Amino acid sequence: MTHFSDFPHGSRSRSARAVRRALPVAAALLLAAGATPALAASRDALPGNWLQLTVTRGDARSSDTRGTLLMCDPPQGHSRAAEACDVLARAGGDVAAVPGDVDRVCPLVYAPVTVRAQGRWNGRAVDYRHTFGNDCEREALTGAVFALDDEQVPEV
DSSP states (O other), X not given: OOOXXXXXXXXXXXXXXXXXXXXXXXXXXXHHHHHHHHHHHHHHTOOSOEEEEEEEEEOSSSEEXXXXXXXXXXEESSTTHHHHHHHHHHTTTOGGGSOOOTTOOOOOOOOOEEEEEEEEETTEEEXXXXXXXXXXXXXXXXXXXXXXXOSSOOOO
16 A cells, blocks of 8 residues: 655645646536436437427627427427427428518517527427527517417517
8 A cells, every 4th residue: 555655745745736636627527528418318318399499688798598498299388388389390390480470560679589499309300590680570480489488479
């Protein structure tokens, strides 16, 4: 058995400092490596059609981000989940193909809203991201899909 007292005093303190510096890095790497497959596995294990939805209002300097997991077997995730699942089903899970409300008139007020949908639909990966000029445009072009906390259609 080797004891630290067997080594010269200078090498012991250098070794201890090196170990103290390396431990946080090693721990972070182990956590990152272990968490990613677990997260991916848990999401891949979700049955049916599902999307992780986020809505970010504002720009890079000041933003408000909300998100939820929309599951469609049965519809759940936000107040308009059934409507969102129905419109997504008609679009084959393609958020960009959701039929918009072409008759809707929105104000020309710039209040950016960035939406993102990631998940699986009919076994295919979905990854959609778009920035709209304001909430009215978001609602007109994506319907209920990103209406996370909205009880009703946003007013103009």
